[in-house]
Amino acid sequence: MAVKWSLEETEQFLRYARHSLNAQERASFERSLRLEADSCRHRQCRDGTEQVASQPKEDSDHCHRFQKGQDDVIGKCVDELWNSDQQFAVVVQEALENAVNSYERVKEKGLKDGLKLSQEVDRNIMSTAWKQSFTKSLIKASSMKIQEQCRRRATDGSLCAMSGMMPLAALMSVAVEDYSTLEPEVIRNLMTDGIGVQNRYAGVNTSSLTRELEFIQYNGAFNLVQDANSVYEGCSVLWMKPEHLSPEHQKETLAAVKNIKCLPFELCKRCKLMLQVMSFLRVVLMSNEGAKIKRHQDSLEAGVMFTVLYVASLRSEGPVHLKVNAQDKSMEIKLEPDMLILLKYVQGINMQTEFRSNVFYEINPFSGKMFIISSMITGAQ
Template sequence: MSLTWSESDVNNLIKFAKQSFNNNDRANLEKCVRNGSCSEYSPHSDSLKLDKNQNNNFKRGEDDLVGQLLDDLWSSYGKISLFLEEVIESASATYRNIVNKGVKQGLSLPSDSDYNIAFLSWKNQLNKYLKRYVIQQLQSESIKMSRQGSLFSLKNEYNNFDGETISNLMFNSFTVVNNFTGQSSNGTFSELEFMEYNGLFKRVEKSTDLFYDNCFVLWLNSSQLDKTKHKNTKMVLEKLCEIPYELTNKCKILLQVISSVCVTYMEAGKSSIMPHVDGENNGVQFTCLYVPKSPPDSSIDITINQNTHTVNFQNDQLIILGKNVKYEIKKVKEKCFIFMAWLTGPD
């Protein structure tokens, strides 16, 4: 470090850093890191109704590598102090750029606006460096994990995809499967809507994730869904968890198992998912998007080698995107739930 910080100064700054992160900030940090990571979020509760009462740890189970890395970082003053000065310098530079631009335009900042700019600059840079640290650790751990065959989907008894589906995925970098589950879309939609009414979905703040605009997310694990109350949602999750097994067998690649998926809730006329590529440098091989019930006139734009393909959403539709495929979902006319699963494996 270019400056000499006293231990008390460092401790006070780290204490402030933690206090500046509210529950939404923590949830967004967790989502950004888990998106495309080699482990996934699993709610630490026996049922969904207990989700809001879970503890403040990131780790959601014994095998939750991402949560363990986040907890290790969050609880370690030594690790946070490694990049604390960089956060301060980057936040200061961002603050100065914003203020100087305003001054050039003849704007005067009231004290409360000045404080908000400084605070948001600090928080955004802190979030950036926290993510960077954990992702670097994940990349290191992924190399070790890729040598452990037990982590991969090696069963071959599933047959959800025909030859054309696999061919499209391998040669066109995306594929569409209609009538994926073969069940009514209303049941799954109603179950998810009830979860949304109960406040289980968490807003994704655009300040920490630029791609999810006015969206809400909820991570689900089939083992923690009620067999009666959530039977349709449970069946969808189980079908999605079969995908890495089948693709490993039919595409002759190695994909890691998944046990939970992310459900994104998009509000009518408000939510959108901006053009982006999932999990760059995170080992993501495929992105799976499942739409149980399609809003009217809604679609996804898929860009491959600067060529854009528009796929209209349908009920009970699965879309699988290959590595480094960019996609965008514009504002929907009616509320929409999309299951998202990121399948990872060695290159």
């Protein structure tokens, strides 16, 4: 039987709902939400849950803030949901219905088993049922808002990086002077032989970059690859965008990522190509025993594609090599920190004749630890 609440009753219960979670329970909620967002590849690299537990107890409904910084998409979405009575009421209604059903099931089972239901136990069951249902409904509603927000922010993945599109370059925070990160010899080798290698590409402090990536790793942001058919056997992977990084805490990582994001613009301008800009970048961690990147090729059915491999950090007992087969040529590239490797793949039709340039590459297991930032650039011949 449905019961219609008055406006005063509704407002009173919304106030109760906002205060029903203590600081520790809010921290647990945020941790669960950020892990949920991570499974959708939208997690911020900074977890921020430690800050939640240390915040002072709020004195009003809207004092608590979940957003930890300007680029914290997850916290921003939760704040919008939490502070909007209309949106929050939908969450509370769903949570209340689920809590009542859960409470009734637990109570019925207890009585059926012959257990005594004291007033204190009854209150505890009600409280537990409410908090569990409330948290689940919050995560569900917040995840939907986060996914929608990230879909809007990730539309750059379908945009063209032609050098004449200056408004787009500005949108991507790419300046004209950023079109000169590649050495002329690297571009020549890339376009003629299909392989371009540049040492000291980003010019970052590799020791600081290593510490930043390891801090992200220790925060649990990387996911171990479970698929037995994946080319990243035994590796851990993290997907990131520049806005996921903190200018203060991931300064060197952000500098390297921004340089990599410039590559489609630079290749468009200097090689007269039409390429798409990159959205997410993949960070591959090779540290487990037997971890390797299997021999494979990154390819599309038509057009031009560049594989981007940036060695962000490398510590090993001996030399580590990237084995490459490109245009019927085989070579081994000795990997070093701050090294950029570009591989070119081409397939199309030239003068009514189909041509193909296959690029295969692999990294065998080694004793040590390496972070590689990788991506693929697609476009048209």
